[in-house]
């Protein structure tokens with residue numbers, strides 16, 4: 001590995017424990033203890049502050065005049081620290097050009113990127129991204145706040161509701177004075193006050209079919225579906241739009257004490273209708289149960305408790321960042337990622353495949369071959 005201005009990542013402390021050992025990092029999961037009785041690695045680590053690599057070579061040799069140290073010998077020491085994830089390049093040019101407000105995000109990303117990578121890249125990608133956010137309720141309004149902090153280039157927001165008093169317990173974009181106003185209008189103003197770098201496009205639309213949003217899907221890099229009405233049916237509608245538009249979408253829903261997130265990348269993962277087919281094929285009780293639920297008059301009401309919904313919205317927005325930047329692998333591709341609010345745990349449901357020959361939406365199948373799709377319109381109360 002070649003180095004120019006290597007340094008120990010400034011997010012970690014470097015400290016001596018005793019004459020034999022030193023540590024980098026201070027918490028479980030981000031700490032490594034090095035056995036170093038000769039102090040060679042310790043002295044080297046202290047020299048890694050972003051100065052020129054030639055200076056590092058010279059200074060390390062001066063510290064140990066009795067030891068024969070080739071460049072490669074010293075580089076092996078830096079490689080060892082880099083392998084443990086503690087080294088980054090200084091990259092002073094980029095450091096100056098980045099907006100100060102995103103510096104803490106970059107430090108977070110730096111944990112996952114070694115000296116050969118560009119720790120600024122995830123933030124740069126976010127800053128150039130265009131996102132379509134569907135829904136500004138318990139999920140969407142808090143997702144929007146998180147997005148404002150991340151700073152995408154543009155967010156298009158779609159909702160048709162007005163702010164109501166019952167929203168104020170968990171939708172922290174809105175104020176008492178906003179009651180009765182359109183959520184889109186209030187949200188646009190609130191986000192512009194948080195981050196004026198972001199272009200916000202707001203549309204007051206009730207989504208009733210895929211055509212309603214197709215032109216907006218086309219314009220963005222990723223879609224977030226945080227609308228939950230009509231139950232189930234809306235997911236099918238948005239799924240159709242993102243498959244036609246060939247754009248990834250992170251879907252989310254919350255039911256009482258659990259939330260679910262899944263991400264669809266058209267042509268790569270199975271789509272939502274592939275999931276319907278998958279259940280129809282693999283679960284003998286599914287169709288009966290789904291038909292019975294569709295025929296009941298049950299209408300899901302808002303059961304969103306602020307501290308619980310935050311567990312879900314943070315998972316959603318981190319997943320959006322993973323899909324956009326690959327700073328870590330996405331968690332919710334081809335699977336439903338379930339968050340249990342009661343104990344802050346999560347698990348993945350069994351994966352579902354893409355049914356290219358059988359799916360009417362992302363493949364060559366026919367809609368009327370699958371009974372499950374007949375029941376969706378019944379949710380349109």
Ligand SMILES: [Zn+2]
Pocket residue numbers: 270271272273274275354355359360361362363
């Ligand atoms: Zn499909």
